[in-house]
Amino acid sequence: MTDTTIAALIQRLRTTTGASDDDLRALEALPYTLRNYRENQSILRDGDRPSECCVIVDGFCVRSKTIEDGKRQILSIHIPGDLPDLQNLHLATMDHDLVALSNCALAFIAHSAIRDLIRSRPTVGDIFWRDTLLDAAVFREWIVNVGQRAAHNRLAHIIVELRERLRMVGRVTGDAFAMPLTQEQIGEAMGVTSVHTNRILRQLRLDGVLEFHRGTVKILNEHKLQELAQFDGRYLHSSPST
Amino acid sequence: MTDTTIAALIQRLRTTTGASDDDLRALEALPYTLRNYRENQSILRDGDRPSECCVIVDGFCVRSKTIEDGKRQILSIHIPGDLPDLQNLHLATMDHDLVALSNCALAFIAHSAIRDLIRSRPTVGDIFWRDTLLDAAVFREWIVNVGQRAAHNRLAHIIVELRERLRMVGRVTGDAFAMPLTQEQIGEAMGVTSVHTNRILRQLRLDGVLEFHRGTVKILNEHKLQELAQFDGRYLHSSPST
DNA sequence: GCGCCGGCTTAACAATTGTTAAGTCCGGAA
DNA sequence: TTCCGGACTTAACAATTGTTAAGCCGGCGC
Secondary structure, three states: OOOOOOHHHHHHHHHHOOOOHHHHHHHHOOOOEEEEEOOOOEEEOOOOOOOEEEEEEEOOEEEEEEOOOOOEEEEEEEOOOOOOOHHHHOOOOOOOEEEEOOOEEEEEEEHHHHHHHHHHOHHHHHHHHHHHHHHHHHHHHHHHHHHHOOHHHHHHHHHHHHHHHHHHOOOOEOOEEEOOOOHHHHHHHHOOOHHHHHHHHHHHHHOOOEEEEOOEEEEOOHHHHHHHHOOOHHHHOOOOOO | OOOOOOHHHHHHHHHHOOOOHHHHHHHHOOOOEEEEEOOOOEEEOOOOOOOEEEEEEEOOEEEEEEOOOOOEEEEEEEOOOOOOOHHHHOOOOOOOEEEEOOOEEEEEEEHHHHHHHHHHOHHHHHHHHHHHHHHHHHHHHHHHHHHHOOHHHHHHHHHHHHHHHHHHOOOOEOOEEEOOOOHHHHHHHHOOOHHHHHHHHHHHHHOOOEEEEOOEEEEOOHHHHHHHHOOOHHHHOOOOOO
């Protein structure tokens, strides 16, 4: 039943929201266009006014903002099952970029189709609205991460959050998982330079916490990782009643 | 017509969204309970499961998160006309705190009343949804601010953003406006210590950019301020078509 | 295979920011 | 009015993070 193109989205909504089977079937029935993006390819740019939303079918994307002096901040990392530009349903103009981190498959659904579905099934609207609120909850934790945690804790937190989210869509097996960012991009996510990112990664490796090599994280010491990350996943609101 | 308790909210929605007069009248007709909070009083705490939402009628609030070691990060500053806990309509549990910065008057509206209104007027639902998306857009810029800008630019940005938002609800006259945070709280907003906040404020004063005294910002040199803030207000989506 | 290029690694040094510790100032309570 | 406490201010010093620069490594195109 969830063996559709947008299976990851359906799986995530089924386990984390109170979506009815009817609503999920209606979502699966939405008309979409599948498009592939290459590593580093822009999907949407700051200022764009898109008329469709995308579901990540496979691969990783990031949302980011670049400021005047060229510095870039990564705002969020997106994985299969995410709707990284759903906000465009009500905010006409993109205020940031959406970029493919790895080769990606995206299912594009016209705003008009989504609006029609919401009109005929208001509970689907609630599910979508909730998804954008979850987005905001993740942004809030990201602010805390960048604002208050030391760089090594910050990196541990990003890693644990990503792993939790990947687990929800069945993308983690064993002690390793994909995180296809360069060290420079990890730095842009943390708000530090690539040189400092490298320092932190080396320290984590020497301390036997984790290894990061060519886009793959391997956890060596789960206990130490948890200690560093200070991760409290309540903000992911991963059960319907939270 | 906008001389109601929630005038600031109505004014903001009228100018920044495409809300119809009928929708705005329906909003004004919502039943509410007015409650007053004192400076520093908690309105909602992390973990609460509220059954109503509030509109800020008067005063300032902040949303914040406190991490294990006691450090606190301010996530957003809220002003009259804001709906700082609208996300609870779909996320049952608070994942952060909402605190009154100054003495505040808040109008509380039951979730059930809001849900009823949305059901009978879906366009009101769109307006509310959009408002939470705007919230998320402000969070995104806040991430950029904390992650990429040097502390003096960061403070300038916070000040300019706050002023823009205060202007929308008619709370700025001349070159001064209220920002009732202590230096420690400004630091918690920027992700720096109170000592460093003090350094930055002194430098801005010596450079003739602005003065901050007892919760009031006075702009001395608008040009220098703009230069520091690197402020691009597009993310505030302050016209209906953005 | 060879060379190129992007990404990784490291080191030395500089700048920013945090920590600690003393005050000072000022408004409200007694 | 006086005193008290919270907020502000400053300085000295420490820690973290940025900057610059150089070399290395490894995959990919020729």
